[in-house]
Amino acid sequence: MRIAIVLYPGFTALDAVGPYETLSPLPGAETFFVAEEPGPVVNDSGSLMLVAQKSMSQVEQADILVVPGGMPEYIDVQVKNEFFLAWLRAIDAVSTWTTSVCMGSVLLGAAGLLKDRRATTHWLAMDRLAALGIEPTGERVVADGKYMTAAGVSSGIDMGLTLVGRIAGEGFAQAVQLLTEYDPQPPYDAGSPAKAPAALVAKFREEGFPQR
Amino acid sequence: MRIAIVLYPGFTALDAVGPYETLSPLPGAETFFVAEEPGPVVNDSGSLMLVAQKSMSQVEQADILVVPGGMPEYIDVQVKNEFFLAWLRAIDAVSTWTTSVCMGSVLLGAAGLLKDRRATTHWLAMDRLAALGIEPTGERVVADGKYMTAAGVSSGIDMGLTLVGRIAGEGFAQAVQLLTEYDPQPPYDAGSPAKAPAALVAKFREEGFPQR
Numbered sequence: 001m002r003i004a005i006v007l008y009p010g011f012t013a014l015d016a017v018g019p020y021e022t023l024s025p026l027p028g029a030e031t032f033f034v035a036e037e038p039g040p041v042v043n044d045s046g047s048l049m050l051v052a053q054k055s056m057s058q059v060e061q062a063d064i065l066v067v068p069g070g071m072p073e074y075i076d077v078q079v080k081n082e083f084f085l086a087w088l089r090a091i092d093a094v095s096t097w098t099t100s101v102c103m104g105s106v107l108l109g110a111a112g113l114l115k116d117r118r119a120t121t122h123w124l125a126m127d128r129l130a131a132l133g134i135e136p137t138g139e140r141v142v143a144d145g146k147y148m149t150a151a152g153v154s155s156g157i158d159m160g161l162t163l164v165g166r167i168a169g170e171g172f173a174q175a176v177q178l179l180t181e182y183d184p185q186p187p188y189d190a191g192s193p194a195k196a197p198a199a200l201v202a203k204f205r206e207e208g209f210p211q212r
Numbered sequence: 213m214r215i216a217i218v219l220y221p222g223f224t225a226l227d228a229v230g231p232y233e234t235l236s237p238l239p240g241a242e243t244f245f246v247a248e249e250p251g252p253v254v255n256d257s258g259s260l261m262l263v264a265q266k267s268m269s270q271v272e273q274a275d276i277l278v279v280p281g282g283m284p285e286y287i288d289v290q291v292k293n294e295f296f297l298a299w300l301r302a303i304d305a306v307s308t309w310t311t312s313v314c315m316g317s318v319l320l321g322a323a324g325l326l327k328d329r330r331a332t333t334h335w336l337a338m339d340r341l342a343a344l345g346i347e348p349t350g351e352r353v354v355a356d357g358k359y360m361t362a363a364g365v366s367s368g369i370d371m372g373l374t375l376v377g378r379i380a381g382e383g384f385a386q387a388v389q390l391l392t393e394y395d396p397q398p399p400y401d402a403g404s405p406a407k408a409p410a411a412l413v414a415k416f417r418e419e420g421f422p423q424r
Contacts, residue, residue, distance in 0.1 A: 031257075173402075
């Protein structure tokens with residue numbers, strides 16, 4: 001089973017690594033990172049580099065495609081990158097599962113995928129899905145056919161575990177959860193716009209994502 | 213504020229990236245990855261590389277030191293690596309906070325740090341802390357003086373948010389939680405030995421970590 005995780009300049013690290021850590025233990029998995037060119041790819045805040053082992057032109061097939069999100073200014077570059085979008089379409093055409101975290105679903109939508117499907121993205125980007133003809137939902141993990149999309153950044157862990165359960169069964173997914181000790185105990189309860197202080201939510205709705 | 217995240221061959225990716233994603237938004241943070249030599253460092257399953265921007269000999273100071281864990285066979289290499297351990301001691305001597313995720317606390321202990329302090333690690337490695345004269349606890353995030361240690365893999369996110377709250381206040385930490393949409397909804401409730409199916413826990417206690 002080939003798992004391809006897409007990288008591009010300005011991706012968000014946890015969007016990629018959450019699914020990586022949960023999906024890569026799948027039996028028989030061959031997990032790799034892929035970008036337009038192989039080599040280090042810098043993230044949204046410029047202080048982290050993950051290495052793409054393969055270039056897009058080297059990869060013609062994957063069983064699971066994972067598209068992480070990134071800060072809006074970097075997403076806006078890729079939604080105009082025809083080579084990048086054509087590669088997403090080509091892999092999706094043969095994938096068993098096509099998945100995204102955060103604004104990765106905006107990239108899938110820009111590639112013409114997810115049309116008329118239910119999907120999710122970062123809570124600050126819901127209107128971008130609707131503008132692409134995709135039905136946005138406030139759920140953390142949304143499955144519609146072979147598409148599984150996750151909300152912001154950290155939700156890729158929940159998406160990965162959900163997908164592992166679908167593919168390898170509940171017992172295997174529980175083993176992955178236990179070994180990654182995923183028994184979350186956040187010190188605050190501010191992880192969604194429904195739970196965070198209203199003033200904080202209003203501030204980000206007005207100002208958008210902060211500069212990193 | 214300088215945040216140094218240590219890499220070594222066989223580190224666990226999410227151990228490093230969970231704290232990275234939560235700590236790096238701190239006001240004035242300069243976050244970097246450091247290893248014995250600069251360049252790509254391969255993780256525990258061999259399919260992910262993060263880039264160390266700096267070598268240990270280039271780094272003499274950090275305000276926050278983050279030590280991720282790794283699979284036992286790789287931890288066992290570093291606990292005999294005197295250069296690596298001496299560097300941990302030297303940075304700890306000047307750090308404001310020294311932190312770890314998973315078996316990173318075993319590395320701190322091997323460097324002679326955490327002596328007689330309360331700390332935590334992956335649930336499968338508790339005996340290794342005790343053997344180093346460190347008091348193991350089953351809590352997910354343990355603060356003792358300037359040391360903050362976290363349990364297995366995913367717990368680094370909770371540790372990062374806890375530390376952000378201590379440094380920059382509750383409101384700032386809540387903003388980080390909201391922007392990373394950390395509102396965990398695991399599809400199973402098997403993330404700790406107290407919650408997972410007993411047979412699964414017994415299997416790993418008998419067999420140890422699975423080969424990756």
